[in-house]
Amino acid sequence: MQPGDISVSFEFFPPKTEKMETQLWEAITQLAPLSPSFVSVTYGAGGSTRERTHATVSRIIRETDLVPAAHLTCVAASKAQIDEIVDRYWEAGVRHIVALRGDPPPADGSIFVPHPEGYANAADLVAGIKARHEFDISVAAYPEIHPDAANAEADLDNLKRKLDAGASRAITQFFFSTDAYFRFLDKALAAGITAPILPGIMPVTSFAAIRRMSGNTEIPAWLEAMFEGLDDRPGPRALVAAVAAADLCKRLYDGGVRDFHFYTLNRAEQAYAICQLLGLRPKEIG
Incomplete structure (x- = not known):
């Protein structure tokens, strides 16, 4: 592994409270010297964090040199409402959007139902954004298949439609099997997909949270064994999590991966430690 030959990006979520706002900005400040290619900000179920996102x-643009990517979903919004949001982002100086179908609010159950005057899916959303402004667009990919997909082929076809509609790259759901990721890349290439597919890396902060968010992601027995007995030991758990995620990244690196996307959960320590283990060093500021 050559120091400095990898590129990273980080995902954050918009804060709900003043305390969470402080935590977010501490994380952004600590990770900024690693010169991420972009930092993304999520969008809650049903558009629930629209204004906070x-x-x-907007604050990232005003106060940092980072390139922000705003998440945007189709849920609970008409095309006219989404056009307005997209225009506001463009006017604020945002040039990168992560376009997602999105999940329905918990109160609406688990089935996605398009807004009667909205976009039916992420591919249509990408096309609508592109028709409005020339954004750089990222979309989601699922190495172990989206839970709503009929099968792997349908899921891959959906990814191709999103990229053909104008997206530049895909970012994967988190995974713990490098075999699953590389098999997915092979299938994507065979389907004519040549855009970059960045691996989404989720350090394990809590097994309960990982299970809740995993969808179809396999949680291997060796990973569970590695964290056994650490539920009430946050310090050791964080150290083990950083080493486990860095090992996953090194195996991806050995397979040719040079771009990594980290789900930070608004905490810098894990992502920073993993980048350190991967040979990435902060740039001098000033």
């Missing part, structure tokens, strides 16, 4: 992205 916009406020966070």
Whole structure:
């Protein structure tokens, strides 16, 4: 592994409270010297964080040199409403959007139902954004298949439609099997997909949270064994999590991967430690 030959990006979520706002900005400040290619800000189920996402992205533009990517979903919004959001981002100086179908609010159950005047899926959303402004667009990919997909082929076809509609790259759901990721890349290439597919890396902060968010992601027995007995030991758990995630990244690196996307959960320590283990060093500021 050559120091400095990898590129990273980080995902954050918009804060709900003043305390969470402080934590977020501490994380951004600590990770900024690693010169991420972009930092993304999520968008809650049903568009529940719409204003907070916009406020966070706008502050990143005003107060840092980072490139923000705003998440945007189809859920609970008409095309006209999404056009308005997209225009606001463009006017604020945002040039990168992560376009997602999105999950319905918990109160609406688990089935996605398009807004009667909205976009039916992420591919249509990408096309609508591109028709509005020339954004750089990222979309989601699922090495172990989206839970709503009929099968792997349908899921891959959906990814191809999103990229053909104008997206530049895909970012994967987190995974713990490098075999699953590389098999997915092979299938994507065979389907004519040549855009970059960045691996999404999720350090394990809590097994309960990982299970809740995993969808179809396999949680291997060796990973569970590695964290056994650490539920009430946050310090050792964080150290083990950083080493486990760095090992996953090194195996991806050995397979040719040079771009990594980290789900930070608004905490810098894990992502920073992993980048350190991967040979990435902060740039001198000033």
